[in-house]
Amino acid sequence: MIIKTDPDIIKGYFEDYSGLLGGYADRVILPENEKEARDILLEASAKKIPVTISGGGTGVTGARIPFGGWVISTERLNKIIGINGKTLTATLQPGVRLSDLENELSKKGLIYLPDPTEPNAFLGGTISTNASGAKGFKYGSTRNYVKRLKILLSTGDIIDIKRGDYFINRSMIFSLKLKNKEIKIKIPDYSMPEIKTAAGYYVKDRMDFLDLFIGHEGTLGFILETDMALSKRPEGVMSFFSFFSSEDDAISFVRDAKTCNAMSLEYMDENSLSLLRTKYPNIPKSAKGLIYFEQDYKKESEPRLIDSWTKLLEKHKALTEDSYFADSDRERAKLKELRHTLPDAVNEIVKKNKMPKVGTDIAVPDAGFREMLKFYKEKLASSGIDYLIFGHIGESHMHVNMLPRTEEEFKKSREIYMEFAKKAVGMGGTVSAEHGIGKIKHHFLEIMYGKDNLKQMALLKKTLDPSCILGLDNIFPKELLE
Ligand SMILES: Cc1cc2nc3c(=O)[nH]c(=O)nc-3n(C[C@H](O)[C@H](O)[C@H](O)COP(=O)(O)OP(=O)(O)OC[C@H]3O[C@@H](n4cnc5c(N)ncnc54)[C@H](O)[C@@H]3O)c2cc1C
Incomplete structure (x- = not known):
């Protein structure tokens, strides 16, 4: 295991993409195996030292930024343990970088469908935040692809569960049997909205117990290993960057496009396009909105799909002459770069504005x-x-x-x-x-669920992390643990 204490070296772990300032920690520890990770958590629990788990540091909510105590980084737990093309499963350590996974899979004609946009995120981070990506419209979030999780609790206990092992309901007291003990977990009783959400612990009637640990933001345990579902690479993917001279036309296009089996349906407004024009002057001056959409397909349906998308774009008055189309990985990489330029350009402004x-x-x-x-x-x-x-x-x-x-x-x-x-x-x-x-959106979560439900979240955390050391101040204020 590596332990870093030099302030100049460890300060990089005190930031992510949230802009949250002021993070600090005594040390950053890089375990290389399960035993080392367990020893660290046991020592921290005994001494009540706060522990913040760090993945790729691409989060945008300050969740991996420590305010005291120790940081455990997963960067040396970065093995792709196995890729099984028959069962379409990847067994991974938490520090596997998304871009490394994608490279390995592409050699085998496989793909990881959730594909969160930032390639430097780590698998453990994406599970812990239930990240979703551009293909989310068709394929949903990370949650849908987690088949198994091995989680180290701060007590040193290990939960190794597969999807389908246990089902739980809201409000119930669930008895989790571990090797030498039983933990009673009171499941909160709030109702989540029936839409894409990553706000607070996942709680539903007849939910899989595994789902509680997806989107827990490093507060319940340390994800040590996971089995993730894969897919075969589609025969073809077509990508469109279509400009519209009115926002209304763009939105009407999306309404129709939703029924056409697109993988992704993404939008940029007029101000985003103005910002991009500094690097891409060919973006049409009259464009007031951009819809970026992709579809995967079987080769035989290619001409039919191009024809139907063209008709739909014409119906909604897209600026088809000025739009971009890609049907190869090389062409798509250029569009991806254009798309990724936007957050970079935003970050430049943030730096300039201080x-x-x-x-x-x-x-x-x-x-x-x-x-x-x-x-x-x-x-x-x-x-x-x-x-x-x-x-x-x-x-x-x-x-x-x-x-x-x-x-x-x-x-x-x-x-x-x-x-x-x-x-x-x-x-x-x-x-x-x-x-x-x-750490930056507690008050918004309170609007959504109310203080009593935040207290229920805190209670749930306490049963799995009784010394209250993990991911403090993530999801709800740490004061609720007192
Ligand atoms: C340019 C850009 C684009 C982005 N696009 C998207 C997008 O399309 N969709 C999206 O959802 N997000 C997006 N994000 C946000 C970010 O990439 C995701 O939140 C990602 O899941 C964070 O992963 P990470 O490894 O960087 O985690 P970190 O930032 O390091 O940590 C995030 C959380 O995960 C916890 N954690 C990390 N590893 C573990 C572990 N092994 N066990 C337990 N907890 C752990 C941390 O404690 C922390 O709470 C984007 C960010 C950037 C900068």
Whole structure:
């Protein structure tokens, strides 16, 4: 095991993409096997030292940023233990980088479908946040692909469970039998919205017990190993970057496109396109919105699909002459790069402004999408704050990025965010559809579930992490553990 204490070296572990400042820890420990990880947690538990688990550090909620105690990094637990092409299963350690997994799988004609957008994220991090990616519209979030988890609790106990082993209900007391003991876990009784969500512990009637550990944000245990479901690579994938001269046309296109079996349906607004034009001047001047969509297909259906998508784009007045189309990995890589330029460009502005961005992760039921978008735009226009909106339009899940230039604008952005969260929750939406709550969104989670339910989450955590050392201040304020 490696232990790092040099402040200049370990300071890199005190940041992620949230802009949250002020993180600190005494040491960063890199275990190389299960025994070392267990010894660290047992010592920390005995001494009540807070432990923050660190993955790839690409999170956007400050969840891996420590405020005291120790950091356990999974970067040396990074083995692809096995890839079984017959059962379509990958057995992985938590520190496997998504890009490494993708490279290995592509050599074998396989694919990992959730494909969260940031290639430097680690598997353990994506399970812990229930990440989803651009293909989420068709294939859903990480949760759908976890077949087995091996979890080390802070007590040193190990839970090794497969999907289908145990089913639980809201409000019940579940007795989990471990090697030498039994843990009684009170399952909270709140109702989650029936849409894509990554806000708070996953709790449903007739849910798989395994699902409790997907999206737990490093608060319940240390994911040591996982079996993930794979798929065969599709025969073909076509990708379209289609510009529209009106936002309304773009949204109407999406409404129809939802019935056409697309893998992804993503959106960028006018402000996003203006920002991208500095690097990509060919983006048409008249474009007021972009829909990026992809479809996987069997070779024989290619001409029919191109024909039907072209007709649909024409029906909704897309700027077809200026749009981009890719049907090879090489061409697609260029579109991917264009798409990835946007968060990078946003980060550049954040650095220049010296003020963190305020980015939302709200999703609402489809029926309320237009109303929510109108609400965003009205509030933002009257605020005078720079912003851009992009995201997973197929799932009515947009990221509003507010880019304050001053302390005052930052405060105002947070107030506006609160208004967005209240409006979305009132419509049956979620305050986090994919990024999680981390350390910066407790008050939004409280709007969604209320303080009593946050207390139930804290109680649940205490039963699995009785010394209360893991991922403190993630999901709910640590004071609720007292
Ligand atoms: C440019 C960019 C694009 C992004 N796009 C997307 C996107 O499309 N969809 C999406 O969902 N997210 C996206 N994200 C956010 C981020 O990539 C995800 O949240 C990702 O899942 C974080 O993984 P990580 O390994 O970096 O985790 P970290 O940031 O290191 O940690 C995240 C959480 O996981 C916990 N954790 C890590 N490993 C373990 C473990 N072994 N056991 C228990 N807990 C653990 C940590 O304690 C922490 O709570 C994006 C981020 C960036 C910067």
